[in-house]
Amino acid sequence: MRILLIGPPGAGKGTQAVRLASRLSIQHISAGDLFREHIDQGTELGRNARTHISSGRLVPDGITIGVLAERLGRPDTARGFLLDGFPRNIPQAEALDGILADSGSGLDAVLDLEIPEAEVVGRIAGRRLCRRNREHIFHVDHSPPEVAGACDVCGGELYQRDDDREATVRRRLEIHRSETAPVVGHYQAAGLVSTISALGQVQEVLDRALLAIGQGQGQVDASGTPRR
Template identity: 45%
Template sequence: MQVILVGLPGAGKGTQAERITASFGIPHISTGDMFRRAVASGTELGNTLKSYLDSGRLVPDEITIEVVRNRFKEEDAQRGFLLDGFPRTLQQANALDVMLDELQRPIDAVLYIHVNEDVLLSRLTGRRICKNCGATYHTVFQPPKQEGICDRCGGELYQRADDTVEAVKTRLEQYQHTAPLIDYYRNRGLLHQIEGEQPIDKVFEDVSKVLRAIEG
């Protein structure tokens, strides 16, 4: 099963991706996670990526495409995938089509989690991450028991540079360039719009209906 997960930052893609992976057994391929691992590595590529991520700008297509191409070569991706964060432009979508044509593995569905922008701004600026274990919290929706401290491991919580108000606004503006993708996949009959402002369980219920239909 080859599935693409799309939506603006803060739409809840990460939460739904975890559930999809657990329930349907396909690996979650997130360009965001791959980018952050590269940044942590301190390599030349990582340093280049950091400048884009910290400012909220989109990573250039040629860099993103190469990262994804390398990920598809890994063993777990041979049985299917949930692609999150790619493609974000029509150029990337065309590059993905070429890659998947070569692999003879067409896209089965594109899940579009739709959330209004004012809701996204509130969601993203309140997000906090544990420096130690990576657990995610929210100052409003999922606060830790003790402010600034991870419930799971006691690590320090921090706000990512790309979650500040200024960076989030830039990210949302940049992601408007992804709008043509929605029409691109809708015109191909692959797009399934999921309302992301519903309770998390209801969002996953709607997602599961689509994926179960694909499985047959």
């Protein structure tokens, strides 16, 4: 199964992408993670990407498309994949369509996570990551560490990413509205889009996503029911 996960920053795309990909036994491909790897390694691509990411701007299409095209061409995507953070605008969506068409495939589903803007700002601006392990994530309000500024798991220093600062978050939301939201319309014409509420517990959102792609069981409340 080939799935695209869309939503504003702070909607929980990364969390849901990891869980969905694991549940479906497909590859989770995160544009953000790929760029951060290059930034950590100090590559030329990483240096160029950092300038854009730290100021809340999107990485140029040419760089992004090239990185993702290479990743999608690896053998481990043959069983399927879940894209997280790409495509972010219409040119990238059209490039993705072309890449998949060249391989004789296409997307099976597009999941659009929906969340109020105020919730997004609160979620992201309060987030803190461990410098030793970015999978150790805390929140100053919802899940604070036992010792301020220190990771509960390994004691590493907690920090706020440049693109998690409030001013940058609001700029990212503006970019999402103007550039990324139209991608939903691009795929709605093909009947691929399911809009899902991103509010509630992680498992609740996951259940809605699974129902939307025909992999779930049971019922969800009316406000969270996936709709096409």
